[in-house]
Amino acid sequence: MNGLKSTSRRAFLKSAGTAGAMAAFTGHAAAQSSIMEILQSPERGNWDDQFDAAGQRVSRVTNTRMPVLSQETAFHVEGAIERYRQIVASGGWPRVNANKALKVGVQDNAVRELRRRLIVSGDLPRNAGDSATFDTFLDGALKRYQARHGMTADGVVGNYTLAALNVSAPVRLGQLETNLVRLRSMSGFLGDRYVMVNIPAAQIEAVENGRVEQRHKAIVGKTDRQTPILSSRIHEVILNPYWTAPKSIIRKDIIPLMREDPTYLTRNKIRLFDQQGNEVPPEMVDWSTEEAVDLRFRQDPGKINAMSSTKINFHNPHAVYMHDTPQQSLFGQFMRFESSGCVRVHNIQELTLWLLESSPGWDRARVEQVVASGVNTEVPLEVQIPVYFVYVSAWATDGGVVHFRDDIYKRDGVEELQLTSTTL
Known part of the structure; x- marks a missing residue:
């Protein structure tokens, strides 16, 4: 049920x-x-x-x-x-x-x-x-x-x-x-190859020459940490990325966790650095205050890294990106609104290989080899790929099939369409 x-x-x-x-x-x-x-x-x-x-x-x-x-x-x-x-x-x-x-x-x-x-x-x-x-x-x-x-x-x-x-x-x-208004505004030429993230559907499309080559389940932002609407170009894939915690997560999540469990950062291989790049021991921070917000929280690459094996970068003012996740079980959920604004990608290796098709030397074997090494590796795309984060909660396809999704962020303006919890 x-x-x-x-x-x-x-x-x-x-x-x-x-x-x-x-x-x-x-x-x-x-x-x-x-x-x-x-x-x-x-x-x-x-x-x-x-x-x-x-x-x-x-x-x-x-x-x-x-x-x-x-x-x-x-x-x-x-x-x-x-x-x-x-x-x-x-x-x-x-x-x-x-x-x-x-x-x-x-x-x-x-x-x-x-x-x-x-x-x-x-x-x-x-x-x-x-x-x-x-x-x-x-x-x-x-x-x-x-x-x-x-x-x-x-x-x-x-x-x-x-x-x-x-x-x-x-x-x-x-x-x-x-x-229909939203779709008309985006129905021009978007690129020979592009990536689309449909937020209310929590789904990603990799499109080439007007046809969907890949679809991926996504995990997008919670209602109080919404994934933004944006357009940009994917310029880089990072294998075995470092994860730097945004200030919102430091303030809302990590500081409260450190107050309860002072070993949290060490257990999760998250290190602290001041503005001069000097490492700061966690025990030197007063966790009863918010002074830690001024520090940089960086998690080493590895299986427990928040981005797991891969990060997909594109410039945007919201500091969001697409990435892998160690929490693969979340992709099996019906409602996938669990992130802090970034987009987690199911089967990200397939999307990565699609993005790197125009980058010589980056075939499946090499990607798998680098991931297995655990070494942080930045791979610039030879051809940057447009990416669009959109909010489309209803659309139709050939054969007269009409699709509807929950208005998770309350942008359609009708309460009856908000079937899911506002506290996801």
């Missing part, structure tokens, strides 16, 4: 787990009539009327080679806006009033509501019936819905999936319209 991640909607989500706490969907007679017209419309479900295996349907949603930042994406969003306007004009979609988890085998009236909900949004074919039994056809449709919302496609209506399903059609339409 999807984990509960919402603060602003916590009371609502909690009530989803209490029998009888959610009122059944009634609506006005006109709205019900309009919804039934949508359900019976011959144009519903035309994304996949054959309704093949769930895995294939999910694969079609996630495996497109179309970049998020492309003119084609903006074109498809325009088409999605027209379809969603029709859905809104016809009364939107019904709420799903579940008081327990819905999955294969469950019999409940909420299963009927789920069918109708997914038919209206085009995830389930119009001929899927009106059964109250959760069957494998509905399982495939739900997994498709979850995939295009960036969720774990487990086929279970848990709290988070339920909350997303019950975001109203007018709000989703507004989200598409807001993001």
Whole structure:
């Protein structure tokens, strides 16, 4: 079941787990009539009327080679806006009033509501019936819905999936319209090769000649330490990097940790230097004050280094960068908003090799050899690669597939889209 991640909607989500706490969907007679017209419309479900295996349907949603930042994406969003306007004009979609988890085998009236909900949004074919039994056809449709919302496609209506399903059609339409403006502003020529970090999707694309060559999961900034929107050029890869702690982490994290555990810096191979470059023993610092903020905190290369094997550098006023991490388990999380503003990259070696394709002598064997040596090594890129950090929480791809993500930083302006916790 999807984990509960919402603060602003916590009371609502909690009530989803209490029998009888959610009122059944009634609506006005006109709205019900309009919804039934949508359900019976011959144009519903035309994304996949054959309704093949769930895995294939999910694969079609996630495996497109179309970049998020492309003119084609903006074109498809325009088409999605027209379809969603029709859905809104016809009364939107019904709420799903579940008081327990819905999955294969469950019999409940909420299963009927789920069918109708997914038919209206085009995830389930119009001929899927009106059964109250959760069957494998509905399982495939739900997994498709979850995939295009960036969720774990487990086929279970848990709290988070339920909350997303019950975001109203007018709000989703507004989200598409807001993001169309963002996409249009970025749909010009971005470079023959470029890297894009989509913050609300916590995802990275490496794009070459208008096609996505690689996708990587990312870990981006917490809501109180947000990853900035920016554009720059990647000019350097550092293998076995030193990590220098930013003042924000020194103040918010390291000083409080040293007050509790005076061995923290030594155990984590972090050394202190004054402004003249002289090393300062940790025991010489008064940790009851903030005097340590004026020192430089540098962590030696190694497996426990905060950037692990690799740092990707690009000039920017925010002092952020992309990097590896020893905390690989975080990439398995649904919500990946855990950093202090920098971007952690899953399978960073593949992205590194892609960046170094134009740098002679830096093939896979050499990169692996240098990483294994543990020696700090700066590798300038022969050809600098544009990099863009963007905030796109809704987009569309070929085949009429519409993607939505949580408005994690509250930039879409609608509380209903902020499904995750503000304290991540």
